[in-house]
Amino acid sequence: SSPGRPDIGGWNITNQFVQPVWLLALWTVAYSLVLFVSVSGNVIVVWIILAHKQMRTVTNYFLLNLALADTSMAAFNSFVNFVYAAHGDWYFGLVYCKFHNFLPVTAVFASIYSMVAIAVDRYMAIIHPLKPRLSATVTRSVIGCIWGMAVVLAFPLCYYSTTKKIGQRTLCYVYWPRTAQDSFMYHIIVAVLVYVLPLVVMAGTYSLVGRTLWGGEIPGDSKDNYHLQIQAKRKVVKMMMIVVVTFAVCWLPYHLYFMITGLNRQLNRVKSIQQVYLSVLWLAMSSTMYNPVIYCCLNSRFRAGFKRAMRCCPFVRLSEYDQMELHSARLDLRLVPQTCINTLPTPYHYPLCIYSSCYYLLKHFSHCKHSPTETHTPVGQDP
Structure with a gap:
């Protein structure tokens, strides 16, 4: 089935998932909030990095890629996914159906492996500081490889996606050759490749980095001003660890939902499953809006960038120190x-x-x- 909803086998010709108007209004506000905060916040992150030369570092290049992936997910998938899940009717045609099913896996893969790349870069910078760091060219190549692998993983969703008219409704779904088995196996593969495996890698790298930063000495660093040297490294690592934990918490219920409903397909016919799905979908989509907030709270340069981008707001004050942070x-x-x-x-x-x-x-x-x-x-x- 589509990553966006239960498969066609769980739907009757008449829509059994009609919601009260007040409940639909609440969900509309919730998903609109994700759309607005995610797109505006991540667009500002992209602008901060591209418009200020001092922000063009290895970590920030990968944060840029992460922001682009989150923006695309929020702008092109989150609200459309909500409309389809809430109404049970596909209004957007075959081409967008294919794109709608293809984009989430592509964007999430790009997001999580950008985090993996940052974790590996931090590991090399702190554990092996004398080894060569990634150049800008190599960094861009890594980002290109990430998107290439994301497209390969998501291609089956695009290829097998189709629409079908059933009664008065149109459904958008993935028509697998062996519907039940293929759908379940694909979700298992996706869960392993875009959730379990990268989180295990990052848990290992950040454990080693954390043990060095908080429990020992940084290889290659001198004793002079040691506490000042380690402070900056700790801040970057702490920020990225919070980003990773946020991603893990937001996406865990989503993957569990598809595993459980894949093992017990009768759950797709339970009326309350729609509210469960809308909840786990909202939590997963909301992962796209937290990162800009985390950057703003934990990084002085991003905070200065957000102040500059929002300086027209009466409650935002851009100081001289903020200006110097960026330039x-x-x-x-x-x-x-x-x-x-x-x-x-x-x-x-x-x-x-x-x-x-x-x-x-x-x-x-x-x-x-x-x-x-x-x-x-x-x-x-x-x-």
Whole structure:
């Protein structure tokens, strides 16, 4: 069946899943919220990364890919999926039926493996810091491979999707050669490849990274300013761990739903199954709207970018510090004497500080006998 709803075998010619108007209105508001927050938030994330050269790092390239995948899912699938599940009638034609079934697996695959790529990059940066990092070209190639594999995995859904007129209703579904067996096996394969396997990989990599960051010393780092060096790495890893956990929580009920209904197909005929499905579908689709909020809360540069994008709102104040966060080069405080750093105000206690601000402050301290050395985090790399 389509990833969007129970298969055709669970539907009668007359629609047994008619909802009260008030309940349909509540679901409409809930799905509209996902659509608005996800599209607007992820579009701002894309703009922040593309419009500001300082944001073009390896991690952010993969976050860009993640945002594009989430935007496409929310814009082209979430609300259409809701309309179809709520009304039990397909209004959008055969071509969009194929696209509707093809897109979710493609987008989710691209999302989760972008997270895997970030996890592997963080692992290499922290556990093996002396090994070469990904260049911008290699990063783009990895992103291209991710989308290529996503298309291959989702292609059967596009190929076998069809529409059928039954009574007064039109259904959009996947007509597998062996309907029950093929549908169930495909959902198992998808669950393993886009949920279980990547989560196991990320659990392993982040466990090793976490043990190093919170329980030991970072290989290759010196003792000078050690707590400042590790602070930036911890922030990035903590943010990504929250993103991964959010994804896992949102998609677990969705995969369980299809496994359970695949094992017991009679559940598709139970009237309450529609409300169960709309609930797990909403939770899965809502995964596309949380990431921008997480970035804004946990990353100062993304927070500054959101403030700049929303500066027309009366309650948003864009400070000079926010402007410098997005446009200034950064000074590596690991090369600055500790006595200088200790005299800096708290906002500047970062391993990679705003260069213009740090230099302006540092050069006025008489006890700093050596001029700070200007270094930049190379484009395509992270702290």
